[in-house]
Amino acid sequence: MISEKAVKPQIFAQLSRIGKAVANGNRLELLEFLAQSERSVESLAKVANITIANTSQHLQTLRQCGLVTARKDGQKVYYRLSDRRVVALLSIMRELAEDHLADLEKLISIYLTSRDGMDPVPAQELLRWAREGSVTVLDVRPVEEYSAGHLPGAVNIPLKELEANLSLLPPSQEIVAYCRGPYCVLAFEAVARLRAKGYRARRLEDGLPEWQLAGLPTERGVVA
Amino acid sequence: MISEKAVKPQIFAQLSRIGKAVANGNRLELLEFLAQSERSVESLAKVANITIANTSQHLQTLRQCGLVTARKDGQKVYYRLSDRRVVALLSIMRELAEDHLADLEKLISIYLTSRDGMDPVPAQELLRWAREGSVTVLDVRPVEEYSAGHLPGAVNIPLKELEANLSLLPPSQEIVAYCRGPYCVLAFEAVARLRAKGYRARRLEDGLPEWQLAGLPTERGVVA
DNA sequence: ATAATATTCAATTAAAACCTTGAATACACG
């Protein structure tokens, strides 16, 4: 039974559980990966570069407040976002942080050299061009993430295999590359390398999760 | 200078500062009040029922990550939300919490008895009716919050003075009451009391901050 | 000037969060 008095603080305490869940950098990174696709504990630990036990604990924290769900298949446990709105939560946090935290801006300028030098394409614009077929959409994420969902008609060439698979890209057409999101370097790298090879390349402003959140169409499972 | 290696974790650490800011119930309550209007430290401490020193500290943590700004006037310091998107952040947190935290639902059912029994009016619907003049819009928040911004044409009768000012309300027309937001009891109380007096009363689904966030029109400073 | 008020600062204590380590569990495979 819940104590009768002072219910209002208890309500805010419950709300703060969502806040606590996103109050840790490692958990945020895990959420960013989970926004791409379902993943096992081990695989998350590897990409986020934290120990397995620690990863497991963070995932449980996230699960206890309903931000992710778990599914067991064989000996592995697969986690996924419970709700598309989790991406919305992360997006707003990112917007607020970028506009109000000077330290973040500084970090971004280091990490994402010349963020605006790759003239980012807004989602709506890309959608229009893609429908006209006047642009090649390039997904540079790993295969597993691509097959869990990707932009309609996108060609998947993981960044590591970009140089070896240039033949899949029409040499004359403009290329728009995208990856996990605003803080993912894959698309930046891809654009830089493609330009060095003489391609006309730009990058999508956001990543796949934001595209989905905006209600724009995606495809699943098709391997190009 | 920032260490060259491992910039990605540092970016997420910065993002997590926003999370930490909303990871405490008292701070969330403060933000809810600030979403209504600018307020001084003392006034916030009083309504939130926490000590002044503690309130000041919480406000400083909020300011350090840019969620609120401060302005000094005379001997008082007035805080306000720095950004309308802070309301969006809180809204998403609330949605996620309500859908995924069973404990919260339980608390709400205690605190907001018969939440749906007052058939809440969606914002868009109220806007239409209000323009037709077929409904009386009632703001039951304190005067200061009302004058900082309110729904167009809304009559302000703070809950405490409701019984004494019933004459301001047309007896036959339907009344829609609103207050601070989904967890504010003022409108609930008002609807209950009005119904007891024979009025036809309902409540707005959300409060003023959510109304503003949706881009719907408001008025300022007019005292009805 | 002096006193009163509003806010912040600084120091302390208690509580919670974070990560590591090593063991335990649960399932699949040979």
Added chain:
DNA sequence: CGTGTATTCAAGGTTTTAATTGAATATTAT
């Protein structure tokens, strides 16, 4: 039926956060 693998659990030490208290600062009013 044992062995290997994936994950979780439990215990620990360290760091961070929260709230209290009392003093310090700054501004207004007398």
